[in-house]
Amino acid sequence: MQKGDSEMENRTLGGNRIAETTERVLGQLESAVLGSNLNLRLLWANLLTGGHVLLEGVPGLGKTLMVRSLARTVDASFSRIQFTPDLMPSDVTGTKVYDPQSGRFSFKKGPVFTHLLLADEINRTPPKTQAALLEAMEEGQVSIDGESMPLPSPFFVVATQNPLEYEGTYPLPEAQLDRFSVKLIIDYPAEEEEAALLREHRLSAGRESNLKKVVGIEELLALREEVDRIxxxxxxxxxxxxxxxxxxxxxxxxxxxxxxxxxxxxxxxxxxxxxxxxxxxxxxxxxxxxxxxxxxxxxxxxxxxxxxxxxxxxxxxxxxxxxxxx
The missing domain is CATH 1.10.8.80 (Magnesium chelatase subunit I, C-Terminal domain)
Structure with missing residues (x-):
């Protein structure tokens, strides 16, 4: 077999492996989240590329459920931050704490030190705190007192925001919006989907808890390399x-x-x-x-x-x- 043929076969196998993993992941997600198939597909696609995601929709449409369900299918660490007007940058990145016994400062990691991070209602926190998260998204690290600390790899952020309530919010400026690879609009479900949701609402909590790990960190990083070779x-x-x-x-x-x-x-x-x-x-x-x-x-x-x-x-x-x- 010639070198060119071998490379073509490797790319084909890589594409098939991604397709097979995608089928398993989406099968899990669609069993827990009804009526958002395209957005679930795009959410998973961005995890494959390393791009961060902004979810926009009114309350009650399942934005948090989508991200929690994705986290359950990936064998990786997961954190959620509820952004509020009084949230400080150190509440996101972490802070140095003085230990009186040793007489030294030790670093207490914030919730940003995770593989998958859900930033809930990011537009409800002041720009200084938003900037702390967005710097981590851009650089893959945080800086505390001049010391840089790398974040886990992969590091994937999904932020949510409500498009209707503007009082007491801090809209993201254009330069920071550009840090998100995509913006997904979560809309009301179709009539049949909403009827199915009402019909099966007692089973929804059980479906989420029954989600299984489908892909691990090492496999995810390998799939990202395959995507880059498309x-x-x-x-x-x-x-x-x-x-x-x-x-x-x-x-x-x-x-x-x-x-x-x-x-x-x-x-x-x-x-x-x-x-x-x-x-x-x-x-x-x-x-x-x-x-x-x-x-x-x-x-x-x-x-x-x-x-x-x-x-x-x-x-x-x-x-x-x-x-x-x-």
């Missing part, structure tokens, strides 16, 4: 570039996607391809990923907002205007 043709790269640049040239948009947005779109497209058992990215993968990747990185012009335009609709129109590679 092939992307030049025409698809150009397609991604055209979409991101199109957001900067559209008169309805005052702030378009950054180069970081293009990298996130590329990474998520690779993960979606691998989850389908393919070793190459298709334009359909890009189209599936484009709204979650771009919606929180774009600011509409005031005129467009006054006309009732929505960010997702503008993104969709930009994508439709760009020729799909054959």
């Amino acid at each position: 092939t992307v043709e030049e025409s698809v790269l150009r397609y991604i570039t055209a979409i991101v640049r199109g957001t900067r040239q559209d008169p309805r948009i005052t702030l378009g996607g950054s180069p970081r947005a293009g990298l996130s779109l590329l990474a998520l497209s690779r993960a979606l391809a691998a989850m389908d058992g393919r070793h190459f990215v298709t334009p359909d993968d890009v189209i599936t990923a484009v709204k979650p990747v771009l919606r929180h990185r774009i600011i509409l012009a005031s005129e467009a907002e006054l006309e009732g335009m929505k960010t997702d609709d503008v993104i969709e129109e930009i994508v439709r205007s760009i020729p799909v590679p054959r």
Whole structure:
């Protein structure tokens, strides 16, 4: 077997392994969380890429349940922080504590020292505390009194926020929103899904507690390496570039996607391809990923907002205007 054939076979096997693991993970998640199949798929895809996730939706839609269920399927440490107006940066990162017996300071780790972190209602805490978490997301470490301490690998953050209540909140600025690879919108379930939820509500707690570990840390890190090896043709790269640049040239948009947005779109497209058992990215993968990747990185012009335009609709129109590679 020639070297090129061997590499192709390895990529194919890697894609199949990711697809098989994805089927097991999503099978577990969908048994506990009803009516959010696409968002569950995108949540898992971002864990495969190492990108952090922002979940937005009104209370009662199961945002916390989604993340708790994912944590139960991965054999890794999990922490949850309830963000409040009085939360301090040290409550997130940790602090040095004086030990009178030894006469020395020891570091007490905060909840950020975990593999999977749920940051609940991140927009309810002041900017200084938000910045402490977002620095950890960007750098993979925290700094205490000038000393840098690495966080566990992988380090995956899912933050939630309520889009309707603004009183007493601190909206994330654009530069910090850009740290999240995707923003997933959690909406009301369809009628049949909601009826099923009511019908089976007594079983929901049991379904969550019965979730099983599907993937371990070492396997997850290996799957991430496989995702990085998914092939992307030049025409698809150009397609991604055209979409991101199109957001900067559209008169309805005052702030378009950054180069970081293009990298996130590329990474998520690779993960979606691998989850389908393919070793190459298709334009359909890009189209599936484009709204979650771009919606929180774009600011509409005031005129467009006054006309009732929505960010997702503008993104969709930009994508439709760009020729799909054959």
